[in-house]
Structures are given as C-alpha cells and as structure tokens.
Amino acid sequence: MRIGYYPGCSLLGSSREFDESTRAVLTALGVELTEVSDWNCCGASSAHVLNHELSLALPARILALAEQAGITEILAPCAACSNRLLSAQQELAAHPEKIAEIEAAIGMPYKGTAKIVNILEVLGRLKDQIAAKTTKPFAKKVANYYGCLLVRPPRVVNFDRPEDPQSMDLMVKAVGATPVEWPFKTECCGAAFSVTRTDIVAKLSGKLVKDAVKRGADVIVVACPMCHSNLDLRRSEINEYLGEQHGIPAMFITQVIGLALGLDPVALGIQRHMVPVEFKETAAASAQ
Amino acid sequence: MSSGSHHPNLETLAGRIEAGTGVKLAHCYQCGKCAAGCPVGDEMDLPPCQVFRLLQLGFPDLDEKVLRSEGIWLCLACETCSSRCPQEVEIPKVMDFIRGEALKRGIAHPKSKDILSFHRAFLDSIEYTGRLYEVGLVADYKLRSRHMLKDVMLAPKMYIKGKLGLFPHLIKNRSGMKTLFKRTMGKG
Numbered sequence: 001m002r003i004g005y006y007p008g009c010s011l012l013g014s015s016r017e018f019d020e021s022t023r024a025v026l027t028a029l030g031v032e033l034t035e036v037s038d039w040n041c042c043g044a045s046s047a048h049v050l051n052h053e054l055s056l057a058l059p060a061r062i063l064a065l066a067e068q069a070g071i072t073e074i075l076a077p078c079a080a081c082s083n084r085l086l087s088a089q090q091e092l093a094a095h096p097e098k099i100a101e102i103e104a105a106i107g108m109p110y111k112g113t114a115k116i117v118n119i120l121e122v123l124g125r126l127k128d129q130i131a132a133k134t135t136k137p138f139a140k141k142v143a144n145y146y147g148c149l150l151v152r153p154p155r156v157v158n159f160d161r162p163e164d165p166q167s168m169d170l171m172v173k174a175v176g177a178t179p180v181e182w183p184f185k186t187e188c189c190g191a192a193f194s195v196t197r198t199d200i201v202a203k204l205s206g207k208l209v210k211d212a213v214k215r216g217a218d219v220i221v222v223a224c225p226m227c228h229s230n231l232d233l234r235r236s237e238i239n240e241y242l243g244e245q246h247g248i249p250a251m252f253i254t255q256v257i258g259l260a261l262g263l264d265p266v267a268l269g270i271q272r273h274m275v276p277v278e279f280k281e282t283a284a285a286s287a288q
Numbered sequence: 289m290s291s292g293s294h295h296p297n298l299e300t301l302a303g304r305i306e307a308g309t310g311v312k313l314a315h316c317y318q319c320g321k322c323a324a325g326c327p328v329g330d331e332m333d334l335p336p337c338q339v340f341r342l343l344q345l346g347f348p349d350l351d352e353k354v355l356r357s358e359g360i361w362l363c364l365a366c367e368t369c370s371s372r373c374p375q376e377v378e379i380p381k382v383m384d385f386i387r388g389e390a391l392k393r394g395i396a397h398p399k400s401k402d403i404l405s406f407h408r409a410f411l412d413s414i415e416y417t418g419r420l421y422e423v424g425l426v427a428d429y430k431l432r433s434r435h436m437l438k439d440v441m442l443a444p445k446m447y448i449k450g451k452l453g454l455f456p457h458l459i460k461n462r463s464g465m466k467t468l469f470k471r472t473m474g475k476g
Contacts, residue, residue, distance in 0.1 A: 009420035014451045038460050040418040045365065046410035048384055053472035058414070061468060105471035107464050152367035155376070162371045188327040188366035195429060195439070196406045200362075204327050233442065272449045 004071030005033035008081035009041050015225035017269025021254035022077045024267050029126050036066045042084040045192035059088035061106040066114045077119040079149035079224035085116045120167045127174050135262040137176025143217035144168040147227040175260035180215045184208040189230040202241035205230045220250045235275050249277045301351040302343045315375040316340040322369035332359030336379050355390040361400040405432035415469045418459030
C-alpha cells in the first residue's frame with residue numbers, strides 16, 4: 001500500500017514519538033509513505049478562533065500540494081490535523097463559490113479530491129496482518145482514549161461512533177490487550193488550553209486518569225498528540241489537582257502495536273514520555 | 289427571531305450569525321443537552337443553551353451581554369454539544385462567530401486576553417515559518433501574556449526527551465504563506 005503522509009507540526013516536536021512510531025509500524029507492515037512536500041501547519045485549534053477564511057486556506061494549501069504530487073489518499077495521524085483537513089474540504093465542497101478566493105490565497109489550483117484518513121482507519125485495514133505478525137502480545141489492560149477530534153463532529157469525520165467508539169478497542173485486542181470498559185473514551189482532555197488554562201486541563205484530564213486507574217487499566221492508549229501531551233506532559237499538574245500520584249503511562253496506539261510487532265522500543269520513542277512506560281508484572285503478562 | 293425569513297435581520301446578532309455561518313438560532317428549543325455535556329459548562333458564566341436563548345430574543349442589550357461573556361472564550365470546540373444536539377445546531381461554529389464580533393467591537397471579556405495571546409502567537413509562528421515552532425510559540429506567548437515564569441521547569445525536561453527543537457522548521461514557500469495570511473486575515 002502507498003499512501004500520502006501529512007505529519008503536522010506536533011509530530012515534529014512535542015509528539016515526535018507519534019511520527020517515529022507511525023513510520024516504524026507502517027514500514028514494518030509494508031506501507032510506503034509519501035510525505036506532502038513543503039507542507040504547512042493546518043491552523044489547528046487557533047486559526048478557526050481568529051479567522052474563518054484562514055482556517056479554510058491553511059488546510060486547502062496542504063490538500064492542493066498533495067493533489068499536485070498526485071496523492072489520492074493522505075494519512076494525517078494527528079487527530080486535530082485530520083479533523084481540520086476534513087472540515088475545510090467539506091466546507092469547500094459544499095460552497096464551491098468560496099474556492100476561487102481560496103485558490104487566490106494559496107496561489108494554487110484546488111480540487112479537494114484527496115481522501116483524508118486517520119491512523120485508526122489505516123491500521124484497521126491492516127488488522128489481520130498486524131495480528132498475524134504479533135510476536136510479543138501486549139498483554140495489558142488498556143483504557144482506549146479516543147478524545148474529541150477523531151469521532152466528532154460525526155457529520156464531518158464520519159468515523160466510528162461518536163459515543164462509545166470501538167475501532168481502537170478492536171485494534172488493541174488484535175495485539176493481545178484487554179480493553180477496559182470506561183465512560184471517558186471521548187471526554188475532552190482540555191485540548192489547546194494546555195498553556196493558557198492549565199487548571200482546566202488538570203481538571204478534565206485528571207477525571208479521566210483517575211477513572212482509568214479505578215477501572216484497573218495499566219495504560220491509557222491515545223491517537224491524538226494533544227491528548228497525549230495533556231495526559232503525559234501535564235501529569236504533574238494532574239496529580240497535583242487530584243491530590244494523588246498516578247503513574248499510569250499514556251501511549252500512542254502506534255507504539256503499542258510497534259511493541260507487539262517486536263520493534264525496537266527506542267525506534268518507537270518509548271523513552272520520550274514524561275511518565276515512564278513501566279508496567280508492574282501482571283498475572284497475564286507473566287503467563288506469556 | 290430570524291425564523292420564517294429568507295433574509296436574516298442583520299440588526300440582531302442572531303441574524304448576523306445566520307448570515308455568516310448559516311446556523312439558525314431558532315432551531316434551538318432549549319433542551320439543555322449542550323450545557324449538560326459541555327466539559328467546561330460549569331466554568332461558564334453563560335452555558336451554550338443560555339447564550340442561544342439570549343440571542344433568540346434579539347435585543348441589543350442581551351446581544352451585548354453575550355458578547356461580553358467569559359464563557360464564549362472557554363469553548364474548546366470539542367464538539368460534544370453539536371454531536372448530541374437533537375437539532376444538529378453547530379454550536380462551536382456560532383461560538384467562533386460571536387468571539388470574532390466581540391473582538392471587532394472591542395468588548396471581549398478581559399479574561400480572554402491570555403487565550404487570545406496564545407492564538408495570536410500560534411498564528412504568527414505559522415505566518416513567518418509556515419509551521420508551528422513550539423519553542424517560539426511559548427516564548428511569544430510569555431511575552432504577550434507576561435506569564436514569564438509559567439512552565440519554565442517543563443522546558444529542560446522536554447529538551448532532554450528530544451521534544452524541543454532548537455530551531456524552527458522553515459517551509460520553502462514562505463512568501464506564499466505571507467500572501468495566504470494577507471488575503472485571509474488582511475480582510476479583517
């Protein structure tokens with residue numbers, strides 16, 4: 001399989017292990033990634049707050065660059081990026097009268113034909129292969145955290161179920177993990193308030209860390225850089241808010257799959273987390 | 289209210305929202321599901337359903353009350369409300385529009401300053417380099433918000449983990465980014 005690749009800004013910096021593990025896992029599964037050349041930021045959670053046209057033009061430039069390179073399908077692992085790309089593409093499809101102005105802003109023709117996919121969709125297609133190639137089953141109890149942007153708004157993303165989604169649960173089962181039942185799968189972590197309103201992030205993320213622990217999870221698995229940085233980089237604020245010390249790690253789904261495929265943990269960026277990825281020996285793990 | 293008319297009344301904020309976003313506020317029948325599911329609803333002075341109720345009435349003083357509220361700046365665009373709304377009202381889109389008008393009229397809530405500083409620093413970073421440079425974003429935010437000491441302890445830890453780049457990633461077509469910003473933001 002060949003697929004276009006839009007890493008996005010977080011994957012170059014604070015979430016580079018998401019980029020490393022995505023590339024490592026997809027390479028191991030024989031997927032060839034073609035990075036969109038000279039890509040720009042999608043505008044994420046800031047552009048739409050300040051200027052609607054900007055929030056259309058930034059993703060449109062990325063899509064136009066992909067079209068120029070003959071890319072028909074783009075993987076955007078970051079949930080915010082894939083959401084912004086989809087939103088802009090759909091708005092321009094519904095309002096073709098806006099395209100001329102957008103083309104003038106980006107200085108390129110725009111068709112909006114490339115299909116945008118998230119990481120769970122791509123991994124989902126490879127699930128049988130992943131299960132067959134699993135050499136080190138990830139025998140842990142997992143709280144699957146989908147967050148907001150992968151599943152909402154359903155009319156834009158049209159992916160899985162907006163309440164109680166299942167795709168990541170099925171994926172971790174394929175590599176030997178046991179998903180826990182929990183109600184925080186799609187609750188907001190506080191998203192872009194990480195820097196400006198850390199108090200709100202500590203409260204919202206605190207609720208879900210506490211519940212994951214209460215339900216016996218060994219690890220929280222995510223597919224969004226913002227979710228990960230709030231659960232990992234902000235853990236000291238979370239623990240301070242809760243008045244409890246929680247060492248439950250947060251891992252990207254690609255890291256979990258990479259470990260199960262027997263890939264080198266360092267190549268998956270496991271060492272980059274603030275909350276160390278260490279597990280107590282459980283009955284299930286020692287039975288392996 | 290703007291229902292029953294093909295031409296929204298631009299004298300009211302509800303009418304301008306309809307003209308600008310296509311969202312009809314009259315569709316809201318006050319079930320309260322948006323406020324119940326909102327992760328920051330308990331922090332808001334006006335939760336989404338109350339914002340909608342005030343705007344439905346179409347009085348200038350109530351429009352202004354909404355424009356001056358703090359709650360509109362707390363919306364995280366998590367889309368829980370719009371996903372659960374039985375009328376499929378796109379509430380975060382309305383919040384974006386209201387914030388824009390509050391800024392234009394210079395009556396945004398004082399507590400919006402830090403949040404705005406962050407978004408402006410974010411967009412400045414993209415305008416000059418094409419991609420978000422996280423180190424620059426945080427430095428710029430500190431200067432704008434004057435929260436100089438916030439998170440200073442986090443940076444060295446992130447650096448050790450290889451999560452902070454020392455230099456921004458510059459895209460090649462930076463003049464194209466300038467044009468893009470001028471043609472969108474420049475229109476005000």
